[in-house]
Amino acid sequence: MFIVGLTGGIGSGKSTVASAFHSLGAGLVDADIIARDVVAPGTLGLARIQDQFGDGILNDDGTLNRSKLRTEVFEDEGKRQWLNDLLHPLIREQMIHQCRQQTTPYTVLVIPLLVENRLQSLANRILVVDVAESIQLQRTMSRDNVSAQEAQAIMRRQASRWQRLHAADDIISNENIWAKTEKSVLQLHQHYLEFAKQTS
Numbered sequence: 001m002f003i004v005g006l007t008g009g010i011g012s013g014k015s016t017v018a019s020a021f022h023s024l025g026a027g028l029v030d031a032d033i034i035a036r037d038v039v040a041p042g043t044l045g046l047a048r049i050q051d052q053f054g055d056g057i058l059n060d061d062g063t064l065n066r067s068k069l070r071t072e073v074f075e076d077e078g079k080r081q082w083l084n085d086l087l088h089p090l091i092r093e094q095m096i097h098q099c100r101q102q103t104t105p106y107t108v109l110v111i112p113l114l115v116e117n118r119l120q121s122l123a124n125r126i127l128v129v130d131v132a133e134s135i136q137l138q139r140t141m142s143r144d145n146v147s148a149q150e151a152q153a154i155m156r157r158q159a160s161r162w163q164r165l166h167a168a169d170d171i172i173s174n175e176n177i178w179a180k181t182e183k184s185v186l187q188l189h190q191h192y193l194e195f196a197k198q199t200s
Contacts (some may be wrong), residue, residue, distance in 0.1 A: 002106040002196035003099055004170075005123030007114035009158050010151075011139035012129045013181075015176040018110045020185045027102035030110045031091055034098070038090040039064045042159070047089055052082065084182045088117065095122065106196040115159040115167050125197065127188065128168040133161055 005028075008014045015030075022028040038045040049057060049064065053072060054155045059065045060182045073080040099107050099122075108127075111119055120126055131139075133155065140151040165171065170191075 001099060001171055002192065002199050003123045004106060004108050004125050004127050005114050005120065005165060006108050006110045006127045006129065007112060008129035008174075009133075009136050009161065009164065010112075010154055011136040011143065012131045013139075014110055014112065014129050017129050017172060017174060017181065017185060018108050020182060021108045024186070024189045025104060025105035026189065027099075027104035027155070028084045028110070029095055029098045029102070029107055031095060032110070032112060034091050034094045035087065038087060038094060045087060048086055051070070065196060069071070080107060092119070092122075106192045113158070115164050125169045125192070125195065126167055127170045127172065129172050129174050130161070130165060130168075131173070135175055 004021075006014060006021075018028055018030065026078065029060055037043075037048060040046065041127075046064055049069070057065055057068055057072070069083075071088060073083050091121070095109060095111070099109060109123055111117075111122075114120065114123075114126070136155060137151050141148060141155065144151070146154075170188055172181060172188070174181045
């Protein structure tokens with residue numbers, strides 16, 4: 001089981017790059033999707049959150065109101081820590097389980113907060129999708145319809161660009177021309193196939 005841990009700051013284009021690897025035949029496991037699944041209606045995760053924050057944390061259809069939850073925990077370190085202590089083990093367990101189920105030569109495991117949560121040990125190689133912080137800011141404001149101040153606040157809560165690059169085995173620049181990014185993906189795909197053969 002050869003795993004590439006893919007990470008990058010908000011607005012770096014992690015999902016697009018991960019999809020490009022997947023289209024070449026790599027397995028794909030996404031921590032963001034798992035994070036939604038572990039708080040779906042009927043799960044232990046959602047029940048615990050409802051107990052902690054009350055029924056007002058739910059939408060009318062019984063799903064988690066993510067916007068309200070973000071507001072609740074964003075400026076309250078105690079609440080944020082409680083939520084992390086609940087969700088991180090559930091997400092980690094599912095990530096490992098889903099990686100083990102893959103039948104592809106290697107699997108791309110997308111973890112936005114890989115560096116922040118020190119999850120490097122889950123992967124054989126760490127791939128960072130890198131862009132300048134000014135580009136992160138512009139993309140985040142445009143995509144999420146938030147102010148510069150809000151986007152900067154999110155970025156401050158993440159690892160710095162330097163911290164991510166320091167943790168990287170491989171780096172893909174995704175700043176401008178997609179054709180260049182795609183070429184990097186193809187080159188790394190070939191490398192990962194070789195790495196996977198060597199470790200099998």
